[in-house]
Amino acid sequence: MIAHGQHATPATAADVPRRNWAGNVRYAARAFHRPTSTDELRRLVAGSTRIRAVGSGHSFNRIGDTDGDLVTLAGLPPVVEVDHERAQVTVSGAMRYGDLARHLHTQGYALANLASLPHISVAGAVATATHGSGQTHGNLATAVAGLEMVTAAGDLLRVDRESDAFAGMVVGLGALGLVTRVTLDVVPTFELRQYVSLDLDREALDEALGSAYSVSVFTDWRTPRLREVWRKQVADQPPPSADWLGTTAAAAPRHPVLGMPPENCTPQLGEPGPWHERLPHFKLGFTPSSGDELQSEYHLPRTAVADALAALDEVAHLIAPVLLVCELRTVAADELWLSPNHRRDSFVVHFTWIDDTAAVLPVVAAVEARLAPFAPRPHWGKVFVTDPAELADRYPRHADFAALLPRLDPTGKFRTDLLDRYFPR
Structure with a gap:
């Protein structure tokens, strides 16, 4: 565990977005951060009472907003590690799909699907079940084979398809931790x-x-x-x-x-x-x-x-x-x-x-x-x-996710007003 009370240096206005991509949401954060290492991020999370990660800012509502600390993971060292034996790639959560795709293609690999915009970050797209199109293709989150995230206590948690509640953690709405790395299935390039x-x-x-x-x-x-x-x-x-x-x-x-x-x-x-x-x-x-x-x-x-x-x-x-x-x-x-x-x-x-x-x-x-x-x-x-009641009825595992939230975030550190509306405590 990381000791409390230590913060990453607040970022300048140029380092962290202050509005979402469309400009209709101005983030209410009290401070903005751009850590440059995982350890720095862990200290920041452990010492914060309210925190969220911002990716490409391509959400059109306040799901990514917070009145606490807003952090971009774009300053962490970039990672692209291809596992040829398992046909998987592990990448930085902040990496854009377009940048990842070009790298994969040079190594002879592809992702089965992409969204309409290659500008979006991997972790953010996965967390909201963003998708491409095709009646035989799942959304982008279905390619996820593993996650690495910083939990509310500042610990580093790694999970994969064999982990308990993994199917509830992939589309996690940013509510379970800050995702630093994502492992994705790949296919031969085409x-x-x-x-x-x-x-x-x-x-x-x-x-x-x-x-x-x-x-x-x-x-x-x-x-x-x-x-x-x-x-x-x-x-x-x-x-x-x-x-x-x-x-x-x-x-x-x-x-x-x-x-x-x-x-x-x-x-x-x-x-x-x-x-x-x-x-x-x-x-x-x-x-x-x-x-x-x-x-x-x-x-x-x-x-x-x-x-x-x-x-x-x-x-x-x-x-x-x-x-x-x-x-x-x-x-x-x-x-x-x-x-x-x-x-x-x-x-x-x-x-x-x-x-x-x-x-x-x-x-x-x-x-x-x-x-x-x-x-x-x-x-x-x-x-x-x-x-909220209608939305809950439309998700058979809504109650299971609601129960998972306090297990990984007992104090509501990653919560937002939108999450409180649709997953009340």
Whole structure:
């Protein structure tokens, strides 16, 4: 155990983010820190009464906020250790997926899936069950084979798939400790081609979602038809026909958000390339999405596609005026306690809203009301207003996670207002 009362040197404003990525949350921390060693981090955690880690800041709510100490782990020594025998890689929790992917590719390896943005940190994405797309692929947390974290007492804890409650610790919402290292399963590297097709009929959506390695469908709720289908298919598969499912092939690169430059997006038009340059929608060195935005996302049963869209049609007149783009995709079921995909193959409805919280929140409430019959599970890091009792009912292991919290954090050192709302003490 590390002795109490010793703190890392507070960071300057340039070292630790003071706002989240979207700018809609200003962190309330009393002090900001950037430790440069694990021992320094352990002393900081042991001596703090309230503390949270900030990764890439890509949460759109206050799940990562604290009135205590906010710490970035980006100053810890970077780690990328490939275990060829086990087909795994151990990486720093603060590492961005885009940086990890490039390193893995040079060694002949890949991750089975990536999120739309390669800019996000490994530990933060895993903690909130962030995901890519593909009905046979789990979210990013399903690749986790091991975790190393600093616990509330300042101890260093290592767990793996054989550990008690591991399935409850992976999607941990930052509430169980500060994750310093993550071990991930890897696969042999592979190439993909990305095709964009325009104007899909809703009747063909189910077939489209299962038509390639990873599929995203974009719409704006201004017309019944679906505006674009982004298909990321294995490079040696035949290209889609020019009128695939009644669509028209895009003649030039596209951006999901109308008016944004397509140069920010990964290569399209069927040009082959490595997995990490096709699975994300956006390039690592460019501004992802629109930048000035809010996001909400709901995971529904995979079988609810048609009924869920019909329910949302009832509030399309509310959605469209505050929407930048809506993305529809799929994620495979898993066993992780707080994963929105827990034991349920999922149809995912993602909303990228304009940057106007007052205008967006009433629409979020209307969307949730229409989706309620399908027991939607919101993404933990995005904007939602779900009633705590309803959310608890939607997670069979909610009570188990609530019991795990005081075991690893008896004084509530890692808690936030949002965690207290959805996991009351």
